[in-house]
Amino acid sequence: MIRFNNQRLPEGRVPDAFESIRRLFRLVMLPTGALACALAWSVEVLSGRIVPFDFYFLPIMGTLLAVSAFMLWRRPQLQLWVEYILFIALIAYLLITLEYQLRGYVPKYGHFNAFAYWYFLAFLIAFITWKPRQAVYICAGIYTVMLALLALNLQPLLQLDHAKAIESLNNIGQFYFACLAYMIGTYMLAQLRSQFVTMQQRALTDPLTGAANRRHGEEILALELDRANRYGHALSVIMLDLDHFKRVNDTHGHAVGDIMLCSVARTVDEQLRTSDHLARWGGEEFLVIAPELDDASVLAVAERIRTHISHLRIPEASEICPSASFGVAFLRTGDTPDTLFARADQALYRAKNGGRNQVVTEQPASVA
Numbered sequence: 001m002i003r004f005n006n007q008r009l010p011e012g013r014v015p016d017a018f019e020s021i022r023r024l025f026r027l028v029m030l031p032t033g034a035l036a037c038a039l040a041w042s043v044e045v046l047s048g049r050i051v052p053f054d055f056y057f058l059p060i061m062g063t064l065l066a067v068s069a070f071m072l073w074r075r076p077q078l079q080l081w082v083e084y085i086l087f088i089a090l091i092a093y094l095l096i097t098l099e100y101q102l103r104g105y106v107p108k109y110g111h112f113n114a115f116a117y118w119y120f121l122a123f124l125i126a127f128i129t130w131k132p133r134q135a136v137y138i139c140a141g142i143y144t145v146m147l148a149l150l151a152l153n154l155q156p157l158l159q160l161d162h163a164k165a166i167e168s169l170n171n172i173g174q175f176y177f178a179c180l181a182y183m184i185g186t187y188m189l190a191q192l193r194s195q196f197v198t199m200q201q202r203a204l205t206d207p208l209t210g211a212a213n214r215r216h217g218e219e220i221l222a223l224e225l226d227r228a229n230r231y232g233h234a235l236s237v238i239m240l241d242l243d244h245f246k247r248v249n250d251t252h253g254h255a256v257g258d259i260m261l262c263s264v265a266r267t268v269d270e271q272l273r274t275s276d277h278l279a280r281w282g283g284e285e286f287l288v289i290a291p292e293l294d295d296a297s298v299l300a301v302a303e304r305i306r307t308h309i310s311h312l313r314i315p316e317a318s319e320i321c322p323s324a325s326f327g328v329a330f331l332r333t334g335d336t337p338d339t340l341f342a343r344a345d346q347a348l349y350r351a352k353n354g355g356r357n358q359v360v361t362e363q364p365a366s367v368a
């Protein structure tokens with residue numbers, strides 16, 4: 001597992017950039033759905049056309065949506081459960097309503113009532129919540145049940161008088177074809193989203209170790225520096241570079257060197273908190289960005305990583321005893337990412353010159 005953007009992720013995975021859009025979608029859709037339920041219930045009661053199921057279910061659904069919006073706002077960690085429960089409730093409502101409509105409303109009025117609009121949303125939610133393939137299965141399942149309900153109710157519809165039967169069947173046909181078209185459209189959007197996530201992953205991670213790549217490391221450093229300055233928090237960077245790594249390549253080959261780099265990245269990652277970041281800066285050079293840690297704790301982390309690397313052995317060449325040199329710098333007033341990084345680099349240089357396999361901190365401001 002490698003850390004990326006404060007999340008522990010399976011190697012090489014990047015969080016979905018659509019997550020923030022999904023959160024926004026839920027926060028907008030849930031209250032909107034609650035209002036729609038309240039509107040439908042009031043209008044249907046006033047018009048005297050409300051079916052018994054809607055009379056009880058619409059207030060329950062509306063309350064569920066409003067409570068869910070509140071829960072997602074206050075407790076985002078419950079998001080997945082809220083999503084599943086809501087989806088099941090929505091599908092149950094839509095299928096039961098479809099049955100009511102096909103049996104009673106359509107033969108009487110020649111068309112569905114406004115509930116039909118919400119079917120499209122169900123397909124959209126499926127593709128937003130699940131991976132495209134899973135969503136296809138879920139939507140295909142829902143569509144099959146819809147077709148079965150139609151088949152069960154077709155006979156009475158065909159027995160209506162000619163004009164009413166034509167009007168009803170046309171309306172039902174439009175509805176079913178529109179659902180199909182909507183499903184295919186959302187599937188295409190979901191595929192685009194998957195491709196985007198893959199591209200994003202390639203653009204931001206180092207393909208060998210799965211850590212953030214240098215470009216993304218620079219972005220994270222700039223972001224954390226901004227945050228630290230704004231809130232007056234501490235921020236430190238640890239620059240580490242494997243010692244005599246060229247010898248590993250020269251003696252055991254590039255493939256073993258690659259395995260060593262991956263093992264080191266994993267070892268470093270295991271020593272970090274979820275709020276820390278790891279980026280591969282160059283060949284055998286890594287940068288740890290550690291926000292909100294006091295100086296002594298940062299040095300303890302660097303020392304712990306150094307010890308773990310020195311105990312690291314890889315089965316492909318167990319005689320290699322790796323070590324790394326460390327340069328540590330702490331945020332000062334007026335720092336930019338470049339000045340902070342430059343001090344860590346100078347400290348690393350001194351660690352190398354001082355005999356390697358050691359942690360060296362930046363020089364005090366008066367000396368630097």
Ligand SMILES: Nc1nc2c(ncn2[C@@H]2O[C@H](COP(=O)(O)OP(=O)(O)OP(=O)(O)O)[C@@H](O)[C@H]2O)c(=O)[nH]1
Nearest residue numbers: 241242243244245246247249254255257258283284
């Ligand atoms: N296997 C492998 N080797 C790499 C990769 N990137 C850079 N290297 C190698 O890392 C080595 C770095 O060598 P040097 O810069 O001389 O550093 P060093 O041998 O570790 O010596 P010191 O840093 O001074 O202790 C070179 O041999 C590069 O070819 C990579 O992705 N995989």
